[in-house]
Amino acid sequence: MSDIPEDDKPSRRDFLYITTGTFGAVGAAAMVWPLVDQMNPDSSVKALSSIEVDISEVPEGGFLKVAWRGKPVYIRRRTAEEIIRAESEDKEDLPDPQNDADRVKKKEWLVVVGVCTHLGCIPIADRGDYDGWFCPCHGSHYDISGRIRKGPAPTNLEIPPYEFASDTVIKIG
Amino acid sequence: MNNDYEYVPKNSFTRWLDTRLPILRFTNEHILQFPTPKNLNYFWTFGFILTFFLITQIITGVILAMHYAPNSLLAFDSIEHIMRDVNYGWLIRYAHSNGSSMFFLAVYIHMFRGLYYGSYKEPREVLWILGCIIYFLMIVTAFMGYVLPWGQMSYWAATVIINLVGTLPIIGDSLTQLLLGGFAVDNPTLNRFFSLHYLIPFIIFGLVFLHIWALHVPGNNNPTGVSIQGKQDTVAFHPYYTVKDFFAYIVFLLLFCYFIFYNPNALGHPDNYIEADPMLTPAHIVPEWYLLPFYAILRAVPDKLFGVLLMFGSIVVLFFLPWLDTMKVRSARYRPFYKMFFFIFVLDCLLLGYLGAQVPEGIYLLLSRVSTFYYFAFFILIMPALSRLEKPNPMPIGISNPAIDQNARLD
Numbered sequence: 001m002s003d004i005p006e007d008d009k010p011s012r013r014d015f016l017y018i019t020t021g022t023f024g025a026v027g028a029a030a031m032v033w034p035l036v037d038q039m040n041p042d043s044s045v046k047a048l049s050s051i052e053v054d055i056s057e058v059p060e061g062g063f064l065k066v067a068w069r070g071k072p073v074y075i076r077r078r079t080a081e082e083i084i085r086a087e088s089e090d091k092e093d094l095p096d097p098q099n100d101a102d103r104v105k106k107k108e109w110l111v112v113v114g115v116c117t118h119l120g121c122i123p124i125a126d127r128g129d130y131d132g133w134f135c136p137c138h139g140s141h142y143d144i145s146g147r148i149r150k151g152p153a154p155t156n157l158e159i160p161p162y163e164f165a166s167d168t169v170i171k172i173g
Numbered sequence: 174m175n176n177d178y179e180y181v182p183k184n185s186f187t188r189w190l191d192t193r194l195p196i197l198r199f200t201n202e203h204i205l206q207f208p209t210p211k212n213l214n215y216f217w218t219f220g221f222i223l224t225f226f227l228i229t230q231i232i233t234g235v236i237l238a239m240h241y242a243p244n245s246l247l248a249f250d251s252i253e254h255i256m257r258d259v260n261y262g263w264l265i266r267y268a269h270s271n272g273s274s275m276f277f278l279a280v281y282i283h284m285f286r287g288l289y290y291g292s293y294k295e296p297r298e299v300l301w302i303l304g305c306i307i308y309f310l311m312i313v314t315a316f317m318g319y320v321l322p323w324g325q326m327s328y329w330a331a332t333v334i335i336n337l338v339g340t341l342p343i344i345g346d347s348l349t350q351l352l353l354g355g356f357a358v359d360n361p362t363l364n365r366f367f368s369l370h371y372l373i374p375f376i377i378f379g380l381v382f383l384h385i386w387a388l389h390v391p392g393n394n395n396p397t398g399v400s401i402q403g404k405q406d407t408v409a410f411h412p413y414y415t416v417k418d419f420f421a422y423i424v425f426l427l428l429f430c431y432f433i434f435y436n437p438n439a440l441g442h443p444d445n446y447i448e449a450d451p452m453l454t455p456a457h458i459v460p461e462w463y464l465l466p467f468y469a470i471l472r473a474v475p476d477k478l479f480g481v482l483l484m485f486g487s488i489v490v491l492f493f494l495p496w497l498d499t500m501k502v503r504s505a506r507y508r509p510f511y512k513m514f515f516f517i518f519v520l521d522c523l524l525l526g527y528l529g530a531q532v533p534e535g536i537y538l539l540l541s542r543v544s545t546f547y548y549f550a551f552f553i554l555i556m557p558a559l560s561r562l563e564k565p566n567p568m569p570i571g572i573s574n575p576a577i578d579q580n581a582r583l584d
């Protein structure tokens with residue numbers, strides 16, 4: 001179109017093209033965000049994000065399985081022997097090293113999300129080579145502290161945010 | 174393509190229409206008179222079969238949506254309602270669920286045919302890539318459809334697959350929540366899966382048109398892999414291939430009918446007749462048969478992220494086929510070494526399918542690793558190596574000329 005060098009300089013028209021295009025792109029991006037964000041957890045889902053659990057009935061060595069955010073949470077009342085075992089295994093070669101003391105608020109109570117860190121199946125309690133949990137899907141073994149010991153899962157069972165509302169009530173979430 | 178089949182409108186109405194919307198001209202040129210290689214074998218009938226199965230799935234699916242309730246409290250019961258109360262509901266649901274299996278069976282034959290006869294090679298790269306996109310969307314659609322009955326397998330398949338996304342570094346967790354619409358698979362997940370399961374088949378339908386468009390530019394490949402040289406090599410699509418395709422379709426329907434009427438649950442899993450329970454994982458989670466090879470690849474790898482990447486990589490690698498196999502000779506007929514590795518590859522895929530249904534321990538794990546290795550080696554090592562080293566057998570000069578061309582490799 002042009003053989004005159006001055007035409008290579010940006011013209012008013014180029015400026016208008018670029019600003020129009022930029023405004024259009026920003027506007028489109030702003031429009032897209034609500035369309036994407038509607039897929040995130042909604043207010044009714046988030047409202048259910050904390051629960052209170054009465055643990056007075058759990059016998060020593062027993063556990064409760066409660067639903068929190070649609071996932072099971074194991075609340076396990078460990079025996080003295082189990083606590084000693086968990087602590088003594090701190091020194092072993094763990095895939096995801098963590099001390100038992102860092103995984104509990106009271107040594108007697110272990111609270112873990114019952115979702116295998118491999119692909120989200122629910123491990124079965126009191127099973128497996130380490131007498132903790134065993135995931136039937138792809139064979140991950142967890143110990144009595146919920147730590148991964150053997151199998152494909154990369155990390156220990158997750159500890160949910162929780163606190164002791166009283167001696168007999170745990171608030172999860 | 175040579176255009177010897179000029180469309181001539183026969184009456185005043187078609188002449189009037191032809192200057193306004195030349196749809197009859199288009200139909201005539203691209204369906205009725207389309208010049209098709211005269212030597213296509215029955216492996217070439219699966220494109221036609223697939224088109225019909227897509228239509229079957231859409232029709233039965235639209236009908237099922239009239240009776241199905243996409244809500245986690247109602248979904249499982251509404252499936253039983255379809256099976257027991259809706260007139261012919263059992264037939265329509267069994268046709269839809271077994272139809273997906275037939276669809277995948279046909280697409281696998283279609284893909285292996287392309288692989289054997291080199292149908293992905295120049296000038297059909299775009300045709301092949303469109304096919305790969307369609308195949309990927311089929312997997313997504315089938316997976317979402319499997320979740321809708323809200324049985325135990327539905328629920329846990331969804332959980333396992335969406336958790337694959339969580340392996341991605343940094344964005345994994347928030348992306349998982351975005352897809353789930355919550356912290357676990359629940360009603361929001363079911364609703365969006367239903368919506369997308371309804372939508373994607375229509376996208377596939379559009380892509381099928383692009384696929385056929387891309388096919389009609391260079392025309393069909395054929396068992397010799399030698400390009401069409403003139404009128405002597407082709408016949409009109411109608412009636413020659415409409416009849417052949419319909420015959421193959423009817424034979425294929427016999428298999429479909431066997432499953433619908435005599436063994437409708439053979440390809441399903443009994444656990445999916447137990448309502449979804451978020452608190453209890455079934456002892457053994459398996460996907461539908463047509464996804465088992467990918468499941469075997471996923472589980473063959475001890476590292477979680479790497480396993481996920483390999484699984485997706487096993488599909489991604491298909492997109493690059495035209496540039497991995499640069500051998501000019503298309504058909505495996507004239508490539509003795511490629512032919513051998515190809516048949517090992519077919520067996521390898523079947524083996525992976527078998528292994529995907531086994532518990533990944535001991536010998537099964539070892540075999541999974543070996544066959545996963547071969548799967549990738551076939552594409553990434555063997556194909557490029559053969560492209561350089563293999564000396565093809567003598568080839569015919571043309572489709573209609575069986576005389577062997579001693580010099581030319583192709584064209």
